[in-house]
Amino acid sequence: MEIGLSIFNLKSWYAMSHIHKRLCALARSARARRKAGGNGRRGVAALEFALTLPLWITMLLGVADGTYCLLINEKTDRIAYSVTDIATQYKSLSLAQLNDIILAASELMKPFPFDNKGLVIVSSIYKPAGESAYICWQYSGGGTLVQSSKIGTTGGVPTLPAGLTLNDYDNVLVSEVYYDFSPIFTGSGLFSSGVVYRTAIYKPRLSPLCNTPI
Numbered sequence: 001m002e003i004g005l006s007i008f009n010l011k012s013w014y015a016m017s018h019i020h021k022r023l024c025a026l027a028r029s030a031r032a033r034r035k036a037g038g039n040g041r042r043g044v045a046a047l048e049f050a051l052t053l054p055l056w057i058t059m060l061l062g063v064a065d066g067t068y069c070l071l072i073n074e075k076t077d078r079i080a081y082s083v084t085d086i087a088t089q090y091k092s093l094s095l096a097q098l099n100d101i102i103l104a105a106s107e108l109m110k111p112f113p114f115d116n117k118g119l120v121i122v123s124s125i126y127k128p129a130g131e132s133a134y135i136c137w138q139y140s141g142g143g144t145l146v147q148s149s150k151i152g153t154t155g156g157v158p159t160l161p162a163g164l165t166l167n168d169y170d171n172v173l174v175s176e177v178y179y180d181f182s183p184i185f186t187g188s189g190l191f192s193s194g195v196v197y198r199t200a201i202y203k204p205r206l207s208p209l210c211n212t213p214i
Contacts, residue, residue: 118143
């Protein structure tokens with residue numbers, strides 16, 4: 001009886017040992033598969049990142065240049081309206097006063113340069129009774145950018161913006177602002193260089209400003 005029990009225990013121990021070895025082997029195989037799968041997933045992730053990296057870079061460049069372009073346009077608009085608004089508050093204008101007013105252009109464009117990349121042209125337009133409107137005088141300053149007025153030249157008939165008509169004895173000041181825009185990342189191809197152009201038109205508040213500033 002004791003011998004039979006010992007043989008049974010021996011067989012049971014052998015069976016349990018064999019099962020334990022099989023379980024250990026299965027565990028090692030599972031770990032190996034998980035490790036291989038993890039390496040595969042990491043490899044796929046690295047490949048996907050490499051493939052999409054140019055897209056992310058393009059988006060980054062586009063956001064940077066797009067923001068810069070919006071800022072330049074917004075500041076150019078502000079210069080046009082500010083210069084015209086200030087000038088039309090005077091009862092008469094002198095060259096010294098216009099020079100002071102134009103200084104606002106450089107201040108409003110900060111932190112971007114204006115002196116060598118921008119230009120402001122102010123034109124006074126008057127329409128006598130029963131006659132065509134003409135440009136009384138014209139002033140340019142604020143920067144050294146070379147541009148000519150799209151409104152016209154002193155003494156000539158002005159090219160007015162679409163929809164703008166002047167009644168008899170009307171006098172308006174037109175400010176034109178030019179800015180030489182170049183994208184930050186010139187090689188990206190997302191934005192091209194060009195001249196930003198903005199205008200603003202105001203009527204003088206106190207009296208016509210038809211006399212040439214001196």
